[in-house]
Amino acid sequence: xxxxxxxxxxxxxxxxxxxxxxxxxxxxxxxxxxxxxxxxxxxxxxxxxxxxxxxxxxxxxxxxxxxxxxxxxxxxxxxxxxxxxxxxxxxxxxxxxxxxxxxxxxxxxxxxxxxxxxxxxxxxxxxxxxxxxxxxxxxxxxxxxxxxxxxxxxxxxxxxxxxxxxxxxxxxxxxxxxxxxxxxxxxxxxxxxxxxxxxxxxxxxxxxxxxxxxxxxxxxxxxxxxxxxxxxxxxxxxxxxxxxxxxxxxxxxxxxxxxxxxxxxxxxxxxxxxxxxxxxxxxxxxxxxxxxxxxxxxxxxxxxxxxxxxxxxxxxxxxxxxxxxxxxxxxxxxxxxxxxxxxxxxxxxxxxxxxxxxxxxxx
Amino acid sequence: xxxxxxxxxxxxxxxxxxxxxxxxxxxxxxxxxxxxxxxxxxxxxxxxxxxxxxxxxxxxxxxxxxxxxxxxxxxxxxxxxxxxxxxxxxxxxxxxxxxxxxxxxxxxxxxxxxxxxxxxxxxxxxxxxxxxxxxxxxxxxxxxxxxxxxxxxxxxxxxxxxxxxxxxxxxxxxxxxxxxxxxxxxxxx
Amino acid sequence: xxxxxxxxxxxxxxxxxxxxxxxxxxxxxxxxxxxxxxxxxxxxxxxxxxxxxxxxxxxxxxxxxxxxxxxxxxxxxxxxxxxxxxxxxxxxxxxxxxxxxxxxxxxxxxxxxxxxxxx
Numbered sequence: 001x002x003x004x005x006x007x008x009x010x011x012x013x014x015x016x017x018x019x020x021x022x023x024x025x026x027x028x029x030x031x032x033x034x035x036x037x038x039x040x041x042x043x044x045x046x047x048x049x050x051x052x053x054x055x056x057x058x059x060x061x062x063x064x065x066x067x068x069x070x071x072x073x074x075x076x077x078x079x080x081x082x083x084x085x086x087x088x089x090x091x092x093x094x095x096x097x098x099x100x101x102x103x104x105x106x107x108x109x110x111x112x113x114x115x116x117x118x119x120x121x122x123x124x125x126x127x128x129x130x131x132x133x134x135x136x137x138x139x140x141x142x143x144x145x146x147x148x149x150x151x152x153x154x155x156x157x158x159x160x161x162x163x164x165x166x167x168x169x170x171x172x173x174x175x176x177x178x179x180x181x182x183x184x185x186x187x188x189x190x191x192x193x194x195x196x197x198x199x200x201x202x203x204x205x206x207x208x209x210x211x212x213x214x215x216x217x218x219x220x221x222x223x224x225x226x227x228x229x230x231x232x233x234x235x236x237x238x239x240x241x242x243x244x245x246x247x248x249x250x251x252x253x254x255x256x257x258x259x260x261x262x263x264x265x266x267x268x269x270x271x272x273x274x275x276x277x278x279x280x281x282x283x284x285x286x287x288x289x290x291x292x293x294x295x296x297x298x299x300x301x302x303x304x305x306x307x308x309x310x311x312x313x314x315x316x317x318x319x320x321x322x323x324x325x326x327x328x329x330x331x332x333x334x335x336x337x338x339x340x341x342x343x344x345x346x347x348x349x350x351x352x353x354x355x356x357x358x359x360x361x362x363x
Numbered sequence: 364x365x366x367x368x369x370x371x372x373x374x375x376x377x378x379x380x381x382x383x384x385x386x387x388x389x390x391x392x393x394x395x396x397x398x399x400x401x402x403x404x405x406x407x408x409x410x411x412x413x414x415x416x417x418x419x420x421x422x423x424x425x426x427x428x429x430x431x432x433x434x435x436x437x438x439x440x441x442x443x444x445x446x447x448x449x450x451x452x453x454x455x456x457x458x459x460x461x462x463x464x465x466x467x468x469x470x471x472x473x474x475x476x477x478x479x480x481x482x483x484x485x486x487x488x489x490x491x492x493x494x495x496x497x498x499x500x501x502x503x504x505x506x507x508x509x510x511x512x513x514x515x516x517x518x519x520x521x522x523x524x525x526x527x528x529x530x531x532x533x534x535x536x537x538x539x540x541x542x543x544x545x546x547x548x549x550x551x552x
Numbered sequence: 553x554x555x556x557x558x559x560x561x562x563x564x565x566x567x568x569x570x571x572x573x574x575x576x577x578x579x580x581x582x583x584x585x586x587x588x589x590x591x592x593x594x595x596x597x598x599x600x601x602x603x604x605x606x607x608x609x610x611x612x613x614x615x616x617x618x619x620x621x622x623x624x625x626x627x628x629x630x631x632x633x634x635x636x637x638x639x640x641x642x643x644x645x646x647x648x649x650x651x652x653x654x655x656x657x658x659x660x661x662x663x664x665x666x667x668x669x670x671x
Contacts, residue, residue, distance in 0.1 A: 140396075141394045145441070150442045
């Protein structure tokens with residue numbers, strides 16, 4: 001048995017994408033055990049419900065994370081609307097679905113860029129982000145912000161998008177599909193990339209079920225779990241197919257996310273064809289009542305949102321408790337399991353493969 | 364054995380113009396809806412203070428005695444909440460971002476003092492004024508008249524001698540200033 | 553298949569002593585742990601555990617008095633260590649037989665149990 005050393009990895013490290021700390025127990029270049037440690041950017045945002053009334057709380061919740069920002073805003077609004085029993089108009093639901101799927105495309109392009117940066121392929125990283133700029137321009141044109149949209153509110157959405165702009169969005173997405181396909185071919189076919197991804201970080205289906213993994217991490221190990229089936233948004237109306245792979249290694253997770261980009265572009269185009277005319281919001285007045293728990297399929301996996309008002313008779317404009325459980329929170333045990341037995345050089349790959357978003361995890 | 368897959372992309376981009384902009388020499392083009400900064404039309408402002416109350420980051424301060432409206436530019440998160448709730452629609456969102464600076468910029472605007480409009484003849488209804496809008500709890504009210512003095516649009520009439528409290532529902536902008544001022548906490552929106 | 557599965561709100565109130573038994577049964581039935589959180593009440597805390605099967609949530613609300621110790625479910629669901637350490641660091645709830653216990657060092661906070669301050 002070789003000598004064991006403990007190497008601290010993070011939160012500051014040139015290759016690490018997120019501020020997570022890992023204590024790696026190394027035995028001759030192989031990682032034997034990994035102990036995670038988070039808490040470096042805990043802001044306690046959930047406690048701000050005591051200070052901000054429920055219509056203003058959405059601005060706090062959507063700033064939990066920059067990449068999954070719209071998902072959090074939608075989740076909070078859905079939980080608040082469910083608790084108060086508010087039905088929002090169809091057009092608002094379609095617009096929210098379109099923005100969320102655009103969020104998914106931009107998040108996966110961002111992740112592909114970071115993955116390329118993780119194994120040293122700088123030019124591929126920059127090209128992925130260049131293509132992502134087209135999506136950010138769409139966001140700025142329709143909502144006013146590139147990263148934080150502030151367009152979801154309790155009761156609907158705040159801005160409408162006219163038919164010409166929607167048609168232009170559909171055409172733009174059709175045009176960038178060819179560019180995305182060329183970049184994704186590099187990920188999936190190039191021999192130097194495949195050497196870094198195939199066979200690395202294997203997670204079997206039984207392990208994925210025991211560790212309660214969510215999102216593309218679970219779908220790459222053969223579990224058909226996609227929260228878009230639970231009826232939120234307009235996914236079931238326009239139809240979609242979840243992307244599932246069987247191999248369970250880094251290559252499979254990369255392939256799942258690439259397939260999801262093209263699937264999302266298809267969903268957006270179908271939504272644009274099916275969107276009805278109508279109002280985009282309903283007025284919501286009065287104190288906050290009720291209790292509701294709901295879930296969203298974010299780019300990284302399943303996110304749980306729970307909103308609770310004060311007991312009946314003591315209701316106010318403030319929530320009593322708001323809980324956001326983000327997907328990375330659930331995938332950290334899976335990351336720890338895949339790290340056991342890997343090479344030291346593969347550690348950044350494996351940390352990136354769960355698509356970590358530590359600012360979501362710690363709120 | 365697929366090698367040099369990236370070569371096609373690199374060669375294509377070699378003969379195209381760069382994707383980046385020579386900022387700040389070449390200025391950025393904003394879109395119509397870009398949320399850059401807040402502009403105020405001082406002639407319309409009635410200093411009701413709803414924007415200051417609703418601002419999620421408390422970036423706006425409304426001083427009614429000094430008649431000023433100030434905004435801390437670096438605290439503002441450009442959400443547009445104030446522009447939506449302003450009853451006179453004097454706040455609007457303009458596309459240019461605040462220029463980066465080494466000090467925290469605070470912009471102060473002087474609101475021209477206007478004549479308060481004379482309170483209109485109140486409707487026949489007594490203290491109760493329907494489901495929506497301002498309500499006064501007649502048992503608690505002492506008819507001190509503070510709410511009428513605080514009201515920026517002069518919508519409340521209080522008669523101490525006759526023990527009457529009335530609100531003009533058309534003039535009331537539901538800013539909530541009277542609710543905060545009432546010493547007996549008998550007003551509610 | 554356009555039922556609104558997310559609208560199904562199934563929240564069951566149970567006592568802290570029944571928690572481990574219920575969780576064992578849920579694990580046998582094939583449920584997956586979704587989340588666990590805590591909230592402050594007058595008598596102490598309420599813990600909310602959510603389990604998912606076929607995209608429908610089942611929630612267990614556990615009433616915990618101030619200072620009472622709760623059985624950890626890491627024996628059945630190992631990933632629960634994240635939530636239990638977080639609840640311990642922020643609210644001060646003690647869990648027995650936690651498989652991966654950080655002893656208060658999971659979230660390094662400026663004051664102990666900031667969301668449930670000891671008066």
